Amino acid sequence: MNIDTTTLENQNGAETKMEDPPKSPTPTSGMKEDMEFHFPDGNVYLRINGNEFFVHRYKLLEFRGMGSMLEAQPEPNSVLELNEDENDVRNTFRVLYASLYYASVSDFGAPVLASALRLATRYDHPALRKFAIDNLERMQLPPMDYLPLAREFNVIEWEKRALDHLAIRDEPITVAEASLLGTESFVAMIVRREQRLVQAAHLKSAQERVATPSTEPPVTPDATIKDAEEDVIDLSDAPDDQTPADAQPGMSEEANGEEPPPSDPSYPRTRLHLRQSLSGTPTSSSKQAAHQNGVTKKPGRKRKQVFALHRYKLEEFRAIKTLTYDQNVPSLIEIQGDAEDFENTFKLLYTSSYTIDSLELEPPILFSTLRVATEFDHPSLRAFATVRLESLKLRAIEYIGIARELNMKRWEDMAIDKLIDQEESLTVDEARILGTNAFAHVTAQRELRLRKQALSIPSAEYYSNLPFHQQVNLRERVQAMLGLSELPASTTSSKAQVDHPSSATSPQDTLPKRKDRLPDSSPSKKARIPGNTPGIVRIPGGGAGYRNHGTTVGELLGRRRSLRIRG
Known part of the structure; x- marks a missing residue:
């Protein structure tokens, strides 16, 4: 029997066509x-x-x-x-x-x-x-592998675990990890690590103190907690903005005017990179013009400042001297640089040795002088500013910026060494100034220094031999170092430790004493009684007694055999 595959006849005689299944659309061109x-x-x-x-x-x-x-x-x-x-x-x-x-x-x-x-x-x-x-x-996975996932997907437990691992591990934080943490988190982590090492160093100091007899009063737990709170380091120590010194009378004058057109190409020029003031406020680029009797300074586009200076003072700068020799008198030399730097430098330049006390050589003046003296080649002025700045003993980070700007490698190394040795924790601003690589190096060296001062937790035997008040002190410090709320209690009798801190009980001491015998007469067994004390004497161990106010204990001990034995 033949069946038409294209049509089917239903019960009512209607015909229904068989449709092909839908085909997937063709993907868009280029997909x-x-x-x-x-x-x-x-x-x-x-x-x-x-x-x-x-x-x-x-x-x-x-x-x-x-x-x-x-x-x-x-x-x-x-x-x-x-x-x-x-x-x-x-x-x-x-x-x-x-x-x-x-x-x-x-x-x-x-x-x-x-x-x-x-x-x-x-x-x-x-x-x-x-x-x-x-x-x-x-x-x-390694704890640090979870940190980027934790921050991206807001998994708080992973982030806390990764940061806790960084805080207690012995290896220093790498540059890659520092970049992953970010500046602020990196600095906070360094503070945590250093505080842990500082606590360990205090623990070592405490152990050294209790190792030798001390006449100080017992340390109470409250006093220990107070010491621990004083170790908390306050990170809010940013320097206050420095106010620029006022200009000396008669040294400069200001005038308003439009920016002059570019000078002729043959007109001699020298450029000084734009600086930033010590207070951290950026200064706009400025143009300066030097005359045989003065220098004109033009910070901004519509402001120019004129310094009335002598030519011989200008020619102390070798770079400016070559410019003045290339010009006919009167000449005009235009120098682009920072207005405040030149103003501070000229204040110092016109100060005589016998009037040095009249000028306060504050860091802004010395930094400006060092900058200008370096840029325009004044060796004596540069050396003076360098020596004075080093004698001020500023914060280490204040030397870093100027050292990098003027390529003073010795200063940069000196500042980094100071940062490694300083007791205060590093701040976020210091981290930004140092940069990730230098900051990671400094923190690694700081941790190495602190780790050398720290020590492991003392043994139970050492702890049990300490007097009670020293046990309390040591327990509190170990507890603070480990971050534990409570340490296991000691099994040593505290009363016995206070009464006899250095005594050791032997099996022979636990035997009952015989009353029918005197103690052995060997020197090591003699009763500990002052040798020349007169009065009533009782020799322990035998129950013997002798009363004679005119006989000293030394004489009595020499005649022990004549003493009457009490049953």
């Missing part, structure tokens, strides 16, 4: 089909940066954040375009499409789980997020 997730029966095109995934709608609807996007798309064969990394999408689909009876968690490496966690967090898939976090937790 690259993904080899792993482009299913023949998919119904949603997911296009990621030129790559096309053809997946199932029900899988994407597991993400709450994609529901509204899919509702706006027609069915079937919706098209979604996402600005995501194609590897993240592919890794996420590997987890989504993994069957329970085919795949195991071990098949998913950390990159796959991290990608799944990223999209689950971004598009709100709670179950997938929990699955990724739990399995990344079980992998027990």
